[in-house]
Amino acid sequence: MNITIKNEYASAVCRTLGAELLSYKTAAGKEYLWQKDPAYWPKTSPVLFPYIGAVPQAVVIHGKAYDIPRHGFVKDADFEITEQGSDYVVLSTGATDFTSSVYPYDFTFSVTFRLEGPSLCAVYRVVNNGAEEMPFLIGGHPAFFCPMEEGEHFTEYLLRFEDENVEDLHLRYPLFDHDAVLYEHLAHRTVKLIHQCTEKGIRFDFPDYETVAFWTPIKKDAPFLCIEPWCGGTMDQVPNTNLLEKKYVQYLPAKEARDYRFSFQPC
Numbered sequence: 661m662n663i664t665i666k667n668e669y670a671s672a673v674c675r676t677l678g679a680e681l682l683s684y685k686t687a688a689g690k691e692y693l694w695q696k697d698p699a700y701w702p703k704t705s706p707v708l709f710p711y712i713g714a715v716p717q718a719v720v721i722h723g724k725a726y727d728i729p730r731h732g733f734v735k736d737a738d739f740e741i742t743e744q745g746s747d748y749v750v751l752s753t754g755a756t757d758f759t760s761s762v763y764p765y766d767f768t769f770s771v772t773f774r775l776e777g778p779s780l781c782a783v784y785r786v787v788n789n790g791a792e793e794m795p796f797l798i799g800g801h802p803a804f805f806c807p808m809e810e811g812e813h814f815t816e817y818l819l820r821f822e823d824e825n826v827e828d829l830h831l832r833y834p835l836f837d838h839d840a841v842l843y844e845h846l847a848h849r850t851v852k853l854i855h856q857c858t859e860k861g862i863r864f865d866f867p868d869y870e871t872v873a874f875w876t877p878i879k880k881d882a883p884f885l886c887i888e889p890w891c892g893g894t895m896d897q898v899p900n901t902n903l904l905e906k907k908y909v910q911y912l913p914a915k916e917a918r919d920y921r922f923s924f925q926p927c
Contacts, residue, residue: 679771694803710796712892797892822848
């Protein structure tokens with residue numbers, strides 16, 4: 661089921677399957693989110709929980725092996741609408757027999773999409789319903805058109821950070837030949853994906869995440885770039901599937917909740 665939210669500045673569409681964001685358009689009708697194409701990538705914005713990355717072998721939690729899928733299972737879960745207004749929607753899912761077989765914790769996971777002026781804000785809320793501390797990895801995976809205008813090219817775009825000591829990253833497809841490019845230790849959790857001449861594009865804020873990764877499919881010259889806020893491991897840790905050894909693993913005490921927010925808007 662698809663749900664549309666809108667205000668005077670923009671509209672967005674998400675769906676209950678996986679709480680996936682499908683579209684973000686300005687009031688003038690300009691689309692910024694990648695529109696699925698299996699020739700490149702059949703997704704738009706999967707939700708990553710409780711694991712991030714490939715799973716070359718079973719995920720180990722406290723010495724026991726579990727068959728958690730790549731990037732977790734929430735991206736494939738059925739969500740229910742628990743609250744809705746004209747400019748926002750809250751979608752929720754939780755533990756099932758299947759999730760309990762691959763992840764031994766009782767949780768509730770909700771996603772709120774809200775338009776705040778021209779900005780689309782996504783809040784992932786994790787609730788630990790159990791009686792013990794719950795470890796997990798969490799992240800977003802939204803894909804943005806790149807280039808964003810006709811006649812432009814992917815290589816004319818760059819990533820600009822607010823940290824003075826972090827240089828602009830000028831996009832080239834070979835940068836992604838070995839998978840995602842990850843940035844750690846940023847003092848400012850903001851990045852812009854912009855054209856090198858016009859400096860138009862999008863601003864992306866990820867205040868509650870430890871790192872941010874950038875990805876486009878390997879050797880496909882795809883016309884999009886994913887901006888992925890993560891709390892969950894680093895690229896060199898992919899072969900290590902011990903959840904508790906992952907850098908930036910999150911721990912949520914029993915009966916507590918925690919929010920993870922990112923947002924974006926045209927700039």
